[in-house]
Amino acid sequence: MRAPSSWTSSRLLVAALALGAKAAPDPTAELTAQDIGDFAAVEFGDRSVRGFPGPRARPSPARTAGRARGLAPAQRYSGGALLRPNPPAIVCYEGPAYDEAACKNLWPQGSTCLPTEEPVGNCTRGLPEYVVNVTSVKHVQAAVNFARNKNVRLVIKNTGHDFGGRSVGAGSLSVWTHNLKDFELIPEYRMGPYKGMAVRYGAGLEAWELYNHMAELNFTVTAAGGRTVGANGGWFASGGHGTLTSTYGLGCDQALEIHAVTADGEYVVANPLALSCKTGANSTTSFRTDDPAAFWDAMSIYFRFSAAVVDAGGVDWSYLTPLGNETYTFSVGMTWPNRTVEAVTEILAPLYEQLQAIGPRVHRLRAARGHALPLPPLPRKNWDDDEVFANTFAAIRVSVEAGYTFHGLAIGATKKAAGWPGREGAVNPAWRNGVLHGILIGLQPKGLTAQEARDEEAAIQEYMQLWRDVTPARART
Numbered sequence: 001m002r003a004p005s006s007w008t009s010s011r012l013l014v015a016a017l018a019l020g021a022k023a024a025p026d027p028t029a030e031l032t033a034q035d036i037g038d039f040a041a042v043e044f045g046d047r048s049v050r051g052f053p054g055p056r057a058r059p060s061p062a063r064t065a066g067r068a069r070g071l072a073p074a075q076r077y078s079g080g081a082l083l084r085p086n087p088p089a090i091v092c093y094e095g096p097a098y099d100e101a102a103c104k105n106l107w108p109q110g111s112t113c114l115p116t117e118e119p120v121g122n123c124t125r126g127l128p129e130y131v132v133n134v135t136s137v138k139h140v141q142a143a144v145n146f147a148r149n150k151n152v153r154l155v156i157k158n159t160g161h162d163f164g165g166r167s168v169g170a171g172s173l174s175v176w177t178h179n180l181k182d183f184e185l186i187p188e189y190r191m192g193p194y195k196g197m198a199v200r201y202g203a204g205l206e207a208w209e210l211y212n213h214m215a216e217l218n219f220t221v222t223a224a225g226g227r228t229v230g231a232n233g234g235w236f237a238s239g240g241h242g243t244l245t246s247t248y249g250l251g252c253d254q255a256l257e258i259h260a261v262t263a264d265g266e267y268v269v270a271n272p273l274a275l276s277c278k279t280g281a282n283s284t285t286s287f288r289t290d291d292p293a294a295f296w297d298a299m300s301i302y303f304r305f306s307a308a309v310v311d312a313g314g315v316d317w318s319y320l321t322p323l324g325n326e327t328y329t330f331s332v333g334m335t336w337p338n339r340t341v342e343a344v345t346e347i348l349a350p351l352y353e354q355l356q357a358i359g360p361r362v363h364r365l366r367a368a369r370g371h372a373l374p375l376p377p378l379p380r381k382n383w384d385d386d387e388v389f390a391n392t393f394a395a396i397r398v399s400v401e402a403g404y405t406f407h408g409l410a411i412g413a414t415k416k417a418a419g420w421p422g423r424e425g426a427v428n429p430a431w432r433n434g435v436l437h438g439i440l441i442g443l444q445p446k447g448l449t450a451q452e453a454r455d456e457e458a459a460i461q462e463y464m465q466l467w468r469d470v471t472p473a474r475a476r477t
């Protein structure tokens with residue numbers, strides 16, 4: 001990630017559906033009775049909850065798809081915003097849309113109609129019936145109202161990536177926020193005890209676009225480390241973290257206002273304290289050794305040091321991957337906001353001393369400037385006690401020895417880092433004293449049967465259980 005050009009403390013005025021007020025037509029204008037006209041399906045009404053479609057749930061994908069097609073009349077006056085797209089991967093399948101080159105450039109979305117070079121059968125829909133390409137509050141209100149009034153499954157698809165496929169729903173109506181790219185710098189903003197700079201931006205920006213704004217305007221906001229992650233949306237709402245987390249907390253900790261459309265179709269400007277988020281110099285280092293015992297000693301030392309990294313305001317992200325035949329690879333990158341290389345070298349000195357003490361079999365290859373299944377972060381208590389740490393590390397080690405990749409993120413989203421308003425927010429308290437956010441990654445071979453996929457899931461869950469066992473609920477808070 002590019003380091004922002006300055007470390008000026010600025011607060012993020014996040015706006016989930018925020019839109020600049022000046023463009024014409026006014027994108028913040030709300031849906032009116034005149035807009036609704038005689039299309040009663042988009043009228044405002046009571047809030048109610050929609051079930052996830054499935055064998056025991058209502059409505060089923062087929063039923064919700066049928067109802068979603070009732071939106072057809074709206075196409076006439078949607079101004080082109082209502083789309084009925086084919087599944088993107090239709091270009092990989094036999095038929096009039098087949099396009100070999102286009103097929104090679106696709107990312108999978110969900111698990112129906114996947115991009116493939118060996119297509120079997122036809123590309124069934126399996127995806128939203130209609131997509132609203134939203135550019136205004138009105139669009140969102142009309143979509144939410146229709147879904148509620150007609151009992152249609154509603155999905156929100158932002159931008160960036162969502163490997164879990166939560167942004168694709170069979171037979172649904174999709175609110176697609178990718179084109180909400182507004183961005184506005186507010187030099188002076190006040191809210192509660194906060195006074196200073198803020199930015200207001202739309203849901204559809206990706207992290208790389210925020211970085212570009214930061215570089216151009218010389219300020220810093222909390223953003224995802226992955227450049228293609230949506231700068232807002234799911235990242236924001238689920239405890240999104242990034243390279244500034246040990247300094248300024250989670251993405252949602254910096255939110256001053258959220259502009260959103262609620263399930264009853266109302267457009268609200270919400271105080272972030274009422275919301276529940278579920279949730280410098282940089283260096284790259286890797287180790288090499290021919291001796292598995294020394295390797296695991298080095299790993300244990302490295303991960304034990306995570307607490308010192310987050311305490312000093314650093315963030316690291318690492319991958320510990322088995323290569324087979326008892327060989328492993330470990331790589332890690334770090335970001336140290338507002339720290340010089342000299343300061344970071346000093347912070348990391350005890351780590352290198354301990355690694356060197358293991359013996360000459362561990363080499364420091366590079367220390368340079370430059371560049372699933374998660375659980376809440378493993379808590380600090382697991383670092384404070386030698387025995388508990390040894391058990392914690394053993395759980396990670398056996399998972400990797402079993403063939404899975406461990407992806408660790410050392411981040412310290414403490415209340416102190418969060419500051420106001422984040423420290424008073426409703427974020428999952430596990431983040432506040434966490435040291436290491438671990439993700440266990442197992443690749444699923446293509447073409448598994450449903451039962452094979454369930455068996456794979458059960459196998460990885462056995463290892464996740466070891467992590468849960470070393471993280472008893474009482475230790476997490």
Ligand SMILES: *[C@@H]1O[C@H](CO)[C@@H](O)[C@H](O)[C@H]1NC(C)=O
Pocket residue numbers: 007008009338
């Ligand atoms: C950056 O570090 C300097 C020196 O340690 C400190 O005085 C300053 O407050 C820091 N800036 C921010 C934004 O944290």
Ligand SMILES: *[C@@H]1O[C@H](CO)[C@@H](O)[C@H](O)[C@H]1NC(C)=O
Pocket residue numbers: 120121122
């Ligand atoms: C795919 O769909 C077309 C048109 O509906 C149909 O003619 C063809 O038989 C289908 N192919 C398969 C393999 O199902």
Ligand SMILES: *[C@@H]1O[C@H](CO)[C@@H](O)[C@H](O)[C@H]1NC(C)=O
Pocket residue numbers: 083133135179
């Ligand atoms: C979605 O809307 C934006 C803004 O009006 C437009 O530029 C874009 O082409 C639309 N996308 C599609 C797929 O229609």
Ligand SMILES: *[C@@H]1O[C@H](CO)[C@@H](O)[C@H](O)[C@H]1NC(C)=O
Pocket residue numbers: 005006007008218
């Ligand atoms: C960026 O902002 C910092 C802190 O306000 C300031 O010291 C620096 O000169 C600015 N840089 C540019 C290029 O404007």
Ligand SMILES: *[C@@H]1O[C@H](CO)[C@@H](O)[C@H](O)[C@H]1NC(C)=O
Pocket residue numbers: 323324325
């Ligand atoms: C593991 O070792 C065996 C026997 O030496 C060899 O055939 C195999 O290719 C090795 N596998 C990997 C992944 O290195």
Ligand SMILES: *[C@@H]1O[C@H](CO)[C@@H](O)[C@H](O)[C@H]1NC(C)=O
Pocket residue numbers: 001002003280281282369370371
């Ligand atoms: C961090 O790494 C990036 C990517 O290699 C580089 O462009 C940037 O200059 C580095 N930042 C610092 C402060 O060294």
